[in-house]
Amino acid sequence: MNVSHLATRSRLLFEMRAWFQAHDFIETETPVRVAAPPPEVHIDAFQLTDGSYLRPSPELHLKRLVAGGVPRVYEIGPCFRYGERGSLHNPEYTMLEWYRTGCDYRGVLVDCRALLRAVVAKVTGSTILSVGEHRVDLAADWLEVRVQDVFLEYAGWDPVAHYDEDRFDADLVAKVLPALSIDVPVVLMDYPAEAAALARYSDSEPPVAQRWELLVGGMELANAYSELCDAKEQRRRFELWNQERQESGRDSYPLDEDFLGALAAGMPDCGGIALGVDRLLMAVCGAACIDDVRPFCWNPSEIT
């Protein structure tokens, strides 16, 4: 913990809220304790003694608000992920998530660029983020690359044509992210359909997921989708993921029928994005470890 970084944190949160206020978003608070977390294959939730869970993200509740008629909404708050601890991970962390109707994943990219340029300039007086030895200028043109192209170039295979999950994750960390650790922000777009998470598919052949991740200096900062609005397809994915969870020896999660019901009743087309506030702060402060920018972290000795 670093006292001056805490002051920067407070200022950053203030400027984020000011930006969203100015852009006609409403701030909201959805439940931290939930009955049915998204059953994503590699995201484990903490379970409480009554069987409910701490949310790994506010996604499902925020989408229920969007489906219920809120066109622009955001939340800043704690999220929890079991077993995630490292210099970029704390099991409890702060997420910023926002949704905008009437746009797709490109629309929230416009938001993201404007938001980051504005708030970082207000907080630091410049648009430069520091990640490792990289000085990433948010004011520069953001480099947009497709997952398929960078895997062909740096890993030598095509994950869109033939997806191999183990190889994808390993090569992403070992080959692709290092190659994309550069001094401008990188938008890694159009994931293989198998890695769509809660994003919709493109109309192209073969389809890709309308999903992007923002990388600064090789660090993943945000994840965005053209949100999947099709309740049937969403249920199919949830069930598939639960099956994969069970096959790998982990609990399946109850399905959030309220969320699926809201999709079935009709959620307007929208883009959504989740951004790690602690990681953004690390890049603003030039901190090497998440412990430096959070007031408290879990078992600091574990990662040194």
Added chain:
Amino acid sequence: MFSVSDLRKGLKVEIESEPYVITEFTFTKPGKGQSIYACKLKNMITGTTMTKSYRSSEKIGKPQLNERKLEYSYQDTDGYVFMDENFEQVIIGVEMLGDNRHFLNEGIEVGVLFYNERVVEITLPNFVEKEIVYTEPGARGDTATNVLKPATIEGGYEIQIPLFVNQGDIIKLDTRTSSYADRISKA
């Protein structure tokens, strides 16, 4: 067996019937993907290093290690001779001891880790006492503690000591950092 959540710096594991110690550990988790636990490992017998990445579902071998307390006796041509409580001798070679060999005193107790009857790690007491057998005198009246000068301890090993410490003084030496810690007595 260890699961990946046990992995951390300093943990001793077994890979293909060889003991390794984790010297660096990084947790990474790409986006929605699987956690990847990247380790830098040092072979405890050969000293060679390698890197290896694990995924959440993997299991890692746990080496059968026995720790015994041995007392240092003397050096002979085969190496350094230690004794257990039954006066059984164990001879440990110079390559296993490394710099630690300079910090042995007769009678000190060391922790010795065995893997299949083979010595793989030696832990000295954190501090040992050694005499300064040679150093240049410090300038008169110079009591600065942050300026260092070279000195030779018994056995011929060279360390850096504060200017006020003199030849013949007994010092306390930190075996973990191979460096001067304190002066015990003046010559």
